[in-house]
Amino acid sequence: MRTVLRTGALRDLRTSASTSLHSNFRNLRGRTTCRLPAVSCYGFHSKSQDCSEALGTAAQLPEAEPVLSAPPRERITIADIKERRAKAGRLIAPTASYSDADMFKAPTVGKPKAKRWDHHLTKESTLREPCKLKQAAKHLKQPGLISLGGGLPCPEYFPISSLTLHIPRPPHFSEAATLADGEDVTIGKYDASSSPPPPPKQSSPEPPPPSRQQVQQQPEYDLSIALNYAQATGSAQMTRFVTEHTELVHGPIPYADWRVCLTVGSTSALEQTLRMLCDGGGVASRRDSLLTEEFSFSTALETAAPLGVGVVGVRMDEQGLLPGDMERILDCWEPGLRGGRRKPHVLYTVPSGQNPTGATQGEQRRREIYEVARRHDVFIVEDEPYYYLQMPDKGNGKGEGRGVATTGDVEEFLEGLIPSYLSMDVDGRVLRMDSFSKVVVPGSRLGWVTASEQIIERFIRHAEVANQGPSGFSQVILHKLLDERWGHEGYLRWLMNLRMEYAKRRDVMVEACDEFLPRELVTWNTPQAGMFHWLKVNHELHPHASTKSILEMEEEIFNSCISRGVLVARGSWFRAEQDRPPPGLYFRATFAAATPENMREAIRRLGEAIRESYQI
Numbered sequence: 001m002r003t004v005l006r007t008g009a010l011r012d013l014r015t016s017a018s019t020s021l022h023s024n025f026r027n028l029r030g031r032t033t034c035r036l037p038a039v040s041c042y043g044f045h046s047k048s049q050d051c052s053e054a055l056g057t058a059a060q061l062p063e064a065e066p067v068l069s070a071p072p073r074e075r076i077t078i079a080d081i082k083e084r085r086a087k088a089g090r091l092i093a094p095t096a097s098y099s100d101a102d103m104f105k106a107p108t109v110g111k112p113k114a115k116r117w118d119h120h121l122t123k124e125s126t127l128r129e130p131c132k133l134k135q136a137a138k139h140l141k142q143p144g145l146i147s148l149g150g151g152l153p154c155p156e157y158f159p160i161s162s163l164t165l166h167i168p169r170p171p172h173f174s175e176a177a178t179l180a181d182g183e184d185v186t187i188g189k190y191d192a193s194s195s196p197p198p199p200p201k202q203s204s205p206e207p208p209p210p211s212r213q214q215v216q217q218q219p220e221y222d223l224s225i226a227l228n229y230a231q232a233t234g235s236a237q238m239t240r241f242v243t244e245h246t247e248l249v250h251g252p253i254p255y256a257d258w259r260v261c262l263t264v265g266s267t268s269a270l271e272q273t274l275r276m277l278c279d280g281g282g283v284a285s286r287r288d289s290l291l292t293e294e295f296s297f298s299t300a301l302e303t304a305a306p307l308g309v310g311v312v313g314v315r316m317d318e319q320g321l322l323p324g325d326m327e328r329i330l331d332c333w334e335p336g337l338r339g340g341r342r343k344p345h346v347l348y349t350v351p352s353g354q355n356p357t358g359a360t361q362g363e364q365r366r367r368e369i370y371e372v373a374r375r376h377d378v379f380i381v382e383d384e385p386y387y388y389l390q391m392p393d394k395g396n397g398k399g400e401g402r403g404v405a406t407t408g409d410v411e412e413f414l415e416g417l418i419p420s421y422l423s424m425d426v427d428g429r430v431l432r433m434d435s436f437s438k439v440v441v442p443g444s445r446l447g448w449v450t451a452s453e454q455i456i457e458r459f460i461r462h463a464e465v466a467n468q469g470p471s472g473f474s475q476v477i478l479h480k481l482l483d484e485r486w487g488h489e490g491y492l493r494w495l496m497n498l499r500m501e502y503a504k505r506r507d508v509m510v511e512a513c514d515e516f517l518p519r520e521l522v523t524w525n526t527p528q529a530g531m532f533h534w535l536k537v538n539h540e541l542h543p544h545a546s547t548k549s550i551l552e553m554e555e556e557i558f559n560s561c562i563s564r565g566v567l568v569a570r571g572s573w574f575r576a577e578q579d580r581p582p583p584g585l586y587f588r589a590t591f592a593a594a595t596p597e598n599m600r601e602a603i604r605r606l607g608e609a610i611r612e613s614y615q616i
């Protein structure tokens with residue numbers, strides 16, 4: 001029982017399943033190289049053929065078997081989504097409506113379902129019951145029902161009648177262009193209701209019923225809906241947008257029952273996910289551990305620590321996680337040698353522009369890691385705030401060699417992005433975390449997770465009691481901007497523009513490092529994505545290498561930086577295994593925030609601090 005009613009939407013989708021599949025086929029943009037076995041996996045022939053068989057990447061294959069390159073992808077296009085929306089009609093999703101990705105995604109006929117993860121869930125997670133008050137919202141759709149049930153305030157008492165935003169018009173995204181020629185858009189309180197409450201005590205005649213065109217253009221979301229309580233999944237309106245966006249970028253996802261849930265950003269999504277999968281504390285705990293990069297996002301480490309979850313660092317190279325090292329750790333795991341901890345069953349990874357190292361896993365690397373995860377029954381948490389900030393090689397404005405499109409073609413942009421774990425997930429063993437923080441605004445505290453139905457259902461149960469879903473202000477503002485005004489194409493153009501802005505900043509930072517840092521001591525790889533530059537200082541060449549520890553050298557340089565007026569992050573802050581000595585002397589510098597001039601000055605000061613410490 002669901003409160004969302006879309007005029008004939010679901011029925012249309014079901015009955016037009018085969019037509020839509022064929023229209024997907026027509027939209028291959030020349031990539032009609034669909035090999036038959038994989039086609040059956042994606043639902044064109046729905047005989048009961050097992051998906052992993054069809055793809056030839058079954059976990060049971062001997063280790064020596066080569067990892068297959070990408071299976072063919074028949075991307076869902078913006079045109080497909082427009083067609084689907086036109087068929088579905090206007091989205092009617094009043095206050096507290098339930099929604100899920102299935103209502104909005106392409107038919108998944110014939111695809112296998114995700115595997116079950118009962119054996120990975122924690123007791124805490126399995127004990128979560130549905131929120132009774134949220135469930136009661138399903139009755140709100142009953143015509144004529146007078147609700148005395150929920151604690152939803154009457155929008156009449158919301159002290160905000162409208163919000164006006166001034167926003168860029170794609171593709172003119174700069175601040176200057178927006179100020180000069182941006183668009184004013186207003187979000188009203190009752191924009192979406194078919195019959196807004198008449199103003200009190202007015203004797204004017206009944207307004208005429210709205211025309212068909214007016215109805216079609218009428219907003220689908222407004223302040224009366226957004227600012228009231230909602231389902232913990234987030235609004236139907238934003239659920240539709242992120243579902244479609246996920247399909248455009250990662251689709252077709254190999255299994256059928258994937259879902260999304262909007263989040264209060266990836267920080268909170270990770271905390272919920274770890275509590276769902278890892279049981280570390282307490283006497284009767286499973287003593288779980290988490291695999292992650294040997295240098296990992298410090299907040300992730302700070303999330304795991306109080307949960308009692310052990311963290312195991314996997315060695316890295318310039319492409320991040322080394323699958324061989326991950327396999328070695330899993331193959332050789334001895335609880336007796338690991339403080340009684342169970343063999344890890346969860347990997348937390350930041351595949352693109354990793355925080356802090358800036359490393360980006362190439363496609364083959366991701367496939368190899370996925371295969372290791374399959375062999376060892378490891379669940380993957382893919383945290384991708386920097387995914388869209390994949391950049392061309394430095395100084396190569398055309399992005400040659402990395403497939404990063406710098407032209408204005410949205411399709412080319414999507415093709416050039418390194419495939420995500422989600423897109424290769426034949427088992428449903430990936431939970432992907434997306435966030436609007438780094439690509440729209442961090443203050444939105446808005447993101448979403450994508451995973452199998454089972455995992456998302458458990459995630460929602462936690463969200464119901466943890467935060468009741470993301471802020472309505474954020475959702476309605478981002479919906480107006482991304483869905484209503486820009487649409488999918490405008491948003492993708494925004495992302496294309498943004499990653500080129502970051503590429504320029506990255507180039508300034510790398511050039512400053514070339515100019516101001518002692519090259520005989522400091523080395524780096526030019527980041528291919530994200531916001532971070534990771535600098536390795538050769539500790540063995542330090543004049544006091546025999547008496548000073550790496551941590552002491554790091555502290556000395558850090559303090560000297562502070563006294564010179566520059567803040568960089570210490571590499572040791574990110575060590576996955578905090579109780580082990582760091583493998584080297586590192587600093588993280590971000591090119592996201594400072595002006596180009598300040599970035600150059602900051603790197604000059606860092607160079608001075610290093611020289612002083614090394615007495616050169």
Ligand SMILES: Cc1ncc(COP(=O)(O)O)c(C=O)c1O
Nearest residue numbers: 265266267297350355383435437
């Ligand atoms: C890897 C990674 N994950 C998550 C976050 C935080 O994301 P959010 O703002 O969505 O909580 C950050 C922010 O620095 C990050 O680097």
